[in-house]
Amino acid sequence: MKLNDPIIKAAKPKDKPYKLSDGDGLVLLINPNGSKWWRYRYRFNGKEKMLSIGTYPEVTLKKARDSRVTASDLLTQGIDPSENRKEQKQQEAIAAENSFESVARQWWNHWKHGRTERHAGYTIRRLEADVFPGIGNKPINEITAATLLTVIKKIEARGALDIAKRALTMCGQVFRYAVAHGLAERNPAADIKPSDVLKSTKKTNYASLNEKELPELLRRIDAYDGQPLTKLALQLMAYTFVRTGELIGARWQEIDLDKKEWRIPAERMKMKTPHIVPLSLQAITVLEEIKALSTDETLLFPSERRDGKTMSNNTILYAIYRMGYHSRMTGHGFRSIASTILHEQGYNHEHIELQLAHSKRDAVSAAYNHALYLEPRARMMQDWADYLEAIKTGATILQFNAIGSS
Incomplete structure (x- = not known):
């Protein structure tokens, strides 16, 4: 009598193991502990042998029958199903070692x-x-x-x-x-x-220092003897790695010190999509120093002429030149340095790219993507500011804590 699911499910364990036959050598072994094992009994080279197929219900009745047919086909080819399985396992083990x-x-x-x-x-x-x-x-x-x-x-x-x-x-x-x-x-x-x-990209090569040169640059910025507002602009750029145009055009209405966020509107961004800069404690300190100067109610970095215009791009560039970095560093260089170091420290690529505002997005996705991963991005920005503070003082940094941003 062929087996079916009701018969199998109704089979109860007994004191000793017993078998239910499905015919053609396929049996179901019922153990005292209630487990039900499929077995295929066959003869090879005159010897009775047994192939384990798995447990019910993980291996269904249909799958067990299909396995019996496969094993029977091997027998007709003169292949022992049990030895064939051993060889397959050996091949899988070799493949795993050579994955x-x-x-x-x-x-x-x-x-x-x-x-x-x-x-x-x-x-x-x-x-x-x-x-x-x-x-x-x-x-x-x-x-x-x-x-x-x-x-x-x-x-x-x-x-x-x-x-x-x-x-x-x-x-x-x-x-x-x-x-x-x-x-x-x-x-x-x-x-x-x-x-x-791979696609080629049109790349503008901006002068940028390497990581070993960064501590000295940070110390020179702190010691900069030019306009105080210019020094603060350079410090804020280092902490936030925004583009120079986005920095000098900053408005106080974009800054929320309570939320620790700087929200730059789409019309001021290169990619024409809004951008959020999580503010580290160090960046907030710089902003408070800028506020204390009381130079302008609207602009963070107004022109020295007080003509309603912003600080010039060249103000940042010439300040870098004055510190001894002509042709070696630009405002954009802070972005390159940050990207390189954060990637090397294992921070999530997408978080870095979002913080750099690199991604080109359509108008619909932009409404959502600019605010993606704000928590890990905020942790990353605080880690970055802590890193800058540490290397500036000569501390040895072995590894960022990039786990929170991965």
Whole structure:
């Protein structure tokens, strides 16, 4: 008699195990503890053997029958179903050991020697965030150029072009390591030239210092002996990394010290969408100093002529020149430095891009996106200000606390 679900569900445990037969070698073993195991009994080379198929109801009656048919087909080909399963498990284990993630971590442990802890940490975090979710569990020798390209294009689609290029480079290094150690036959990344598959961007090269030069710049800003309002503008720019035009055009009505927010309207933004700058404690202190100067009721940075106009772009630039950074630094350079350091410290790329107001958005999405992730962005901005304060005084910074913004 063939089994059905009512019969199976009605089968109660007894003192000893017993079987219900479905025919053709398929049986259901009922154990005293109530568990119900599917078994397929067969003969191979004259010996009686048994294949475990799984438990009911996880393995349904239909699935158990399908498994019996598959095993029976193997027998007709002269293949022992039990040995075939062992071989499959061995292959899966080998594939798991040679998965892209496994090999990438082997490469990273080999590669990281001689690199700084921060550089090495940034590299593995980028792989974990952008590459492993797509191809991490795939056997490295089965990954094609097309498969790899899908992962890289997904990174590009969110606007992270530089990270997409770096990811492709890192994957190429992993594959080269795999080839050198006999774990892969070839490097599919070698078939992909970034300029052939990734969008090119029109890039304006703004002069910018590197991280090692930043502490001295911050100290020179604090010691700046020009107009007090110019020094405060430079300090606020460092803490907020807004564009120069957005800084000098700031209005007091945009500032909410209670909410610790600076809300810049769309008409003043390069991308013509509103922007929110979470204010750190240090930025608020600077704003209070600006307020104390009482230079203008409307503008934070009015022109020295008091003609209703704002401070000039060149005021910021020439102040930087006066401090000894001609052709080495611009107002925009603060944005480049912040982006580089925050990315290297592992902060969420989307949070950084939103804070830089880089994303091009349509009018509908702009109404929502400018306020996305405000809490982690606020934590990131406070971390950034704390970092600037620390390096300015010569403190050694081992790692940001980027967990809250990831």
